[in-house]
Amino acid sequence: ADFTETTMEFPWHSGKVLEQLNRQRKQGLLCDCTFVVDGVDFKAHKAVLAACSVYFRTLFLDQKDVVHLDISNASIQHVLDFMYTAKLSLSLQNVEDVLSVAHFLQMQEIRPLKVRRF
Numbered sequence: 001a002d003f004t005e006t007t008m009e010f011p012w013h014s015g016k017v018l019e020q021l022n023r024q025r026k027q028g029l030l031c032d033c034t035f036v037v038d039g040v041d042f043k044a045h046k047a048v049l050a051a052c053s054v055y056f057r058t059l060f061l062d063q064k065d066v067v068h069l070d071i072s073n074a075s076i077q078h079v080l081d082f083m084y085t086a087k088l089s090l091s092l093q094n095v096e097d098v099l100s101v102a103h104f105l106q107m108q109e110i111r112p113l114k115v116r117r118f
Contacts (some may be wrong), residue, residue: 021045022084033060035067037076039077046078052083054106082110 010034024045049056057059059067069076075097082088088110090098103111 011066018048018084018086021048025080026043033067035069035076037069037071038073042076042080044083046082052105052107052109056105062100071101071104072097078109079105079107 006054013113025043025048028043031045033044033046033049036043046056046060051057075094078089078094078098079101082107099110
C-alpha cells in the first residue's frame with residue numbers, strides 16, 4: 001500500500017510554546033536580552049520582543065542586548081505580559097500609560113486600541 005503524505009495540525013502548539021517562553025521569562029531562564037525601566041531589569045527573549053514590536057526589532061538588528069527605556073515601569077510590565085500571554089490588563093488608571101508604551105514600542109496589535117474608547 002502506498003503511503004500518501006499528510007500534514008497534521010496542532011492548533012494549540014503555538015500557545016503552549018508561548019506559555020513555556022513566558023515561564024522561562026518569569027524564571028529568568030534562557031533570556032537573551034535585558035531592558036531597564038526606572039532602574040528595574042526586565043529579562044526577555046529577543047525573538048518574542050521583536051515579533052511583537054517594530055521598535056525592538058529595529059533595536060536588535062543594531063545588536064543591542066541591554067536597553068534603557070524612559071517609560072513607565074508598571075506599564076511596560078503589562079505590555080511585556082501581553083507579548084507572552086496575548087492578554088492585556090487595562091484599567092481606567094493605566095489605560096493611557098499602557099497604550100502610550102505600546103505606541104512607543106510600535107506594537108501593531110495594540111496601537112489600534114488608541115482610537116477606541118475604553
